[in-house]
Amino acid sequence: xxxxxxxxxxxxxxxxxxxxxxxxxxxxxxxxxxxxxxxxxxxxxxxxxxxxxxxxxxxxxxxxxxxxxxxxxxxxxxxxxxxxxxxxxxxxxxxxxxxxxxxxxxxxxxxxxxxxxxxxxxxxxxxxxxxxxxxxxxxxxxxxxxxxxxxxxxxxxxxxxxxxxxxxxxxxxxxxxxxxxxxxxxxxxxxxxxxxxxxxxxxxxxxxxxxxxxxxxxxxxxxxxxxxxxxxxxxxxxxxxxxxxxxxxxxxxxxxxxxxxxxxxxxxxxxxxxxxxxxxxxxxxxxxxxxxxxxxxxxxxxxxxxxxxxxxxxxxxxxxxxxxxxx
Amino acid sequence: xxxxxxxxxxxxxxxxxxxxxxxxxxxxxxxxxxxxxxxxxxxxxxxxxxxxxxxxxxxxxxxxxxxxxxxxxxxxxxxxxxxxxxxxxxxxxxxxxxxxxxxxxxxxxxxxxxxxxxxxxxxxxxxxxxxxxxxxxxxxxxxxxxxxxxxxxxxxxxxxxxxxxxxxxxxxxxxxxxxxxxxxxxxxxxxxxxxxxxxxxxxxxxxxxxxxxxxxxxxxxxxxxxxxxxxxxxxxxxxxxxxxxxxxxxxxxxxxxxxxxxxxxxxxxxxxxxxxxxxxxxxxxxxxxxxxxxxxxxxxxxxxxxxxxxxxxxxxxxxxxxxxxxxxxxxxxxxxxxxxxxxxxxxxxxxxxxxxxxxxxxxxxxxxxxxxxxxxxxxxxxxxxxxxxxxxxxxxxxxxxxxxxxxxxxxxxxxxxxxxxxxxxxxxxxxxxxxxxxxxxxxxxxxxxxxxxxxxxxxxxxxxxxxxxxxxxxxxxxxxxxxxxxxxxxxxxxxxxxxxxxxxx
Numbered sequence: 001x002x003x004x005x006x007x008x009x010x011x012x013x014x015x016x017x018x019x020x021x022x023x024x025x026x027x028x029x030x031x032x033x034x035x036x037x038x039x040x041x042x043x044x045x046x047x048x049x050x051x052x053x054x055x056x057x058x059x060x061x062x063x064x065x066x067x068x069x070x071x072x073x074x075x076x077x078x079x080x081x082x083x084x085x086x087x088x089x090x091x092x093x094x095x096x097x098x099x100x101x102x103x104x105x106x107x108x109x110x111x112x113x114x115x116x117x118x119x120x121x122x123x124x125x126x127x128x129x130x131x132x133x134x135x136x137x138x139x140x141x142x143x144x145x146x147x148x149x150x151x152x153x154x155x156x157x158x159x160x161x162x163x164x165x166x167x168x169x170x171x172x173x174x175x176x177x178x179x180x181x182x183x184x185x186x187x188x189x190x191x192x193x194x195x196x197x198x199x200x201x202x203x204x205x206x207x208x209x210x211x212x213x214x215x216x217x218x219x220x221x222x223x224x225x226x227x228x229x230x231x232x233x234x235x236x237x238x239x240x241x242x243x244x245x246x247x248x249x250x251x252x253x254x255x256x257x258x259x260x261x262x263x264x265x266x267x268x269x270x271x272x273x274x275x276x277x278x279x280x281x282x283x284x285x286x287x288x289x290x291x292x293x294x295x296x297x298x299x300x301x302x303x304x305x306x307x308x309x310x311x312x313x314x315x316x317x318x319x320x321x322x323x324x325x326x327x
Numbered sequence: 328x329x330x331x332x333x334x335x336x337x338x339x340x341x342x343x344x345x346x347x348x349x350x351x352x353x354x355x356x357x358x359x360x361x362x363x364x365x366x367x368x369x370x371x372x373x374x375x376x377x378x379x380x381x382x383x384x385x386x387x388x389x390x391x392x393x394x395x396x397x398x399x400x401x402x403x404x405x406x407x408x409x410x411x412x413x414x415x416x417x418x419x420x421x422x423x424x425x426x427x428x429x430x431x432x433x434x435x436x437x438x439x440x441x442x443x444x445x446x447x448x449x450x451x452x453x454x455x456x457x458x459x460x461x462x463x464x465x466x467x468x469x470x471x472x473x474x475x476x477x478x479x480x481x482x483x484x485x486x487x488x489x490x491x492x493x494x495x496x497x498x499x500x501x502x503x504x505x506x507x508x509x510x511x512x513x514x515x516x517x518x519x520x521x522x523x524x525x526x527x528x529x530x531x532x533x534x535x536x537x538x539x540x541x542x543x544x545x546x547x548x549x550x551x552x553x554x555x556x557x558x559x560x561x562x563x564x565x566x567x568x569x570x571x572x573x574x575x576x577x578x579x580x581x582x583x584x585x586x587x588x589x590x591x592x593x594x595x596x597x598x599x600x601x602x603x604x605x606x607x608x609x610x611x612x613x614x615x616x617x618x619x620x621x622x623x624x625x626x627x628x629x630x631x632x633x634x635x636x637x638x639x640x641x642x643x644x645x646x647x648x649x650x651x652x653x654x655x656x657x658x659x660x661x662x663x664x665x666x667x668x669x670x671x672x673x674x675x676x677x678x679x680x681x682x683x684x685x686x687x688x689x690x691x692x693x694x695x696x697x698x699x700x701x702x703x704x705x706x707x708x709x710x711x712x713x714x715x716x717x718x719x720x721x722x723x724x725x726x727x728x729x730x731x732x733x734x735x736x737x738x739x740x741x742x743x744x745x746x747x748x749x750x751x752x753x754x755x756x757x758x759x760x761x762x763x764x765x766x767x768x769x770x771x772x773x774x775x776x777x778x779x780x781x782x783x784x785x786x787x788x789x790x791x792x793x794x795x796x797x798x799x800x801x802x803x804x805x806x807x808x809x810x811x812x813x814x815x816x817x818x819x820x821x822x823x824x825x826x827x828x829x830x831x832x
Contacts, residue, residue: 191698195698195699196693196696196697196698196699197689197690197693197697197698197699198697200682200689200699201689204675204678204682204686207675207677207678208671208674208675208676208677210671210672211671211672211673211674211675211686212675212686213634213653213654214632214634214654214664214666214672214673215654215658215686215687215741216654216655216657216658216659216687216745217655217686218653218655274677
């Protein structure tokens with residue numbers, strides 16, 4: 001009997017702190033296995049930088065998951081934001097602050113459209129945002145004329161006078177600015193979700209929408225808010241993508257969808273909070289970043305890394321759903 | 328024709344004697360009504376007969392042979408079929424009518440290789456539908472049928488094999504009058520074929536139309552079994568159902584009835600679950616909503632609270648015409664709602680007590696930029712825990728771990744500082760123990776003393792009699808009758824609840 005409680009407590013501990021334990025373990029293993037390539041200050045900055053886009057996009061996904069909805073279109077929203085922000089500057093000569101603002105407003109509208117279909121037409125969020133993903137991918141390709149967007153090269157067949165992209169825009173995606181932006185996003189989201197009334201209601205809507213509604217909480221308002229915030233953070237992530245890479249490839253944002261969703265689900269269990277949250281999500285993103293970086297340092301074949309990432313996601317989902325069941 | 332005699336049947340659950348030495352006979356070609364108040368043992372008896380409840384003592388004799396019915400399979404072998412009220416749970420919506428009727432063939436009847444003979448399937452299904460005069464195409468998807476049609480499909484499936492006895496558990500509760508008539512035609516058809524039908528219903532007026540005999544149960548005992556002829560009246564059946572009822576008096580003193588708080592004129596919800604509602608509630612007054620399960624009490628509560636969206640008709644609060652189109656608007660207009668499905672609709676089971684208690688009033692505990700003031704939130708929660716005597720180790724405890732009564736106090740507690748002056752309670756004592764019940768009653772009276780208006784919906788007549796000042800009796804989504812509690816009795820409540828009207832009496 002005593003033994004049983006003991007093993008239960010170990011299980012509980014692993015459930016709550018497993019992500020951090022795993023990260024520390026991965027860190028130690030990689031440091032020993034590849035001391036030169038992995039264990040260096042420069043590589044630490046590289047890891048932080050590489051996880052920052054995932055983390056920012058994942059911050060958005062915490063909103064959707066908190067409110068009990070799902071957004072598959074975040075990767076494509078990021079691609080769209082990347083394309084729009086850089087072309088607003090390069091093709092149309094719009095000043096950088098306005099270009100960024102405009103991009104984020106458009107992202108917010110995309111979130112609003114997702115919300116409309118999910119709330120008003122009762123399409124399951126999973127499917128509505130899957131459709132939105134295709135629409136956005138197609139729209140981005142149409143907008144770019146089907147090719148890579150390079151702000152230094154005018155698109156084929158269009159008469160456009162290019163404006164130079166300011167250095168500040170390009171430095172957004174590089175250390176240290178990108179890391180600071182990530183930390184700012186984490187802080188804002190953590191405060192909003194953990195400390196404000198609206199954050200609380202988001203969770204309540206996700207936890208039991210009918211009880212929340214019958215207590216006077218405006219459930220549809222908070223669901224809409226969740227979709228919009230999700231899309232805005234995806235948009236910020238998209239701007240960082242183009243700022244870091246300099247160009248926009250057609251699937252630039254899609255590669256972040258899976259790690260972002262994994263990060264939120266790993267993070268939900270961290271510290272026993274049992275809910276999607278900003279700090280946990282950052283831990284999740286960091287775990288994925290450390291593992292990915294370490295595998296590169298060990299010269300693990302790059303084409304097989306997705307297998308590892310997929311396994312981490314699966315493990316995270318098992319953990320968070322198993323924990324829910326226990327509740 | 329077949330005969331069943333149930334003799335000396337007893338069923339005991341931990342702490343409850345659900346059935347005590349009940350004798351009951353059923354005969355083929357006859358329709359027998361089984362009536363009783365909630366908890367009288369009707370369902371338990373039928374669960375024994377259909378093999379769902381194997382834990383009985385006593386004897387069942389089928390055509391002179393003693394039989395053991397210890398599983399649904401045993402019952403089926405004897406030709407005893409049961410159709411529950413929730414027909415949706417036993418149909419597959421994405422399959423056709425034919426496939427649903429022929430489930431048994433699809434599961435057990437396929438030859439080696441598992442190839443479905445579709446022609447056979449639809450022909451057999453069509454044959455049974457034709458036999459029962461049910462005009463349905465066997466290729467229609469069940470998901471596109473109305474509830475009444477689904478019921479027909481379930482009955483047709485039951486009648487397919489060697490069905491000798493058919494139990495219908497409150498089949499008419501969700502049906503319209505026209506649909507009910509169609510169902511009765513079907514029952515008559517089965518009766519003519521020699522099937523014995525056992526008919527459980529709360530709508531007493533219907534029994535006269537379709538049943539040959541009646542058995543009345545109360546508190547797990549057989550009260551009386553007799554032929555249903557012209558000499559029998561609804562009030563006499565009601566009397567048998569109720570018997571003598573013990574009722575603890577509730578102290579309702581110290582209240583003053585004040586100004587008019589709520590007035591509804593011809594109120595209805597968008598889908599007319601309830602309609603033509605005229606009602607008033609004054610300050611300090613406890614107004615009951617009586618009626619049987621399914622009469623529309625919950626629907627009326629939710630309509631008033633805006634939970635069904637747009638309302639039709641007129642709603643006046645404190646003399647002013649208002650539109651309450653969402654619960655949020657209702658809360659803003661000073662209404663509070665304690666719903667029937669506590670765990671699903673009232674509380675957030677996974678959240679701590681404090682979060683639940685501040686759910687409706689979180690705006691009061693915020694600082695600049697809507698940052699939550701946790702000190703203030705905790706203080707308010709702790710004072711509510713003390714006032715309501717909520718038994719919990721701390722306000723951080725998850726509400727799901729509290730007892731039903733304490734969960735209900737949390738549900739009520741979240742409204743206490745919301746400034747609401749109209750409280751709507753929907754079956755608030757459902758599933759909580761006697762002690763907690765008394766506390767809930769006291770709490771409600773206390774709210775009324777403070778000048779709040781109370782709407783109290785309950786399907787237990789004794790509760791309505793003990794607690795309310797005035798009562799609206801509901802039947803089939805409408806208010807059947809308004810009564811002054813002091814000038815009525817349980818029999819009269821039940822009379823109107825079962826669809827009675829003045830001239831019959």
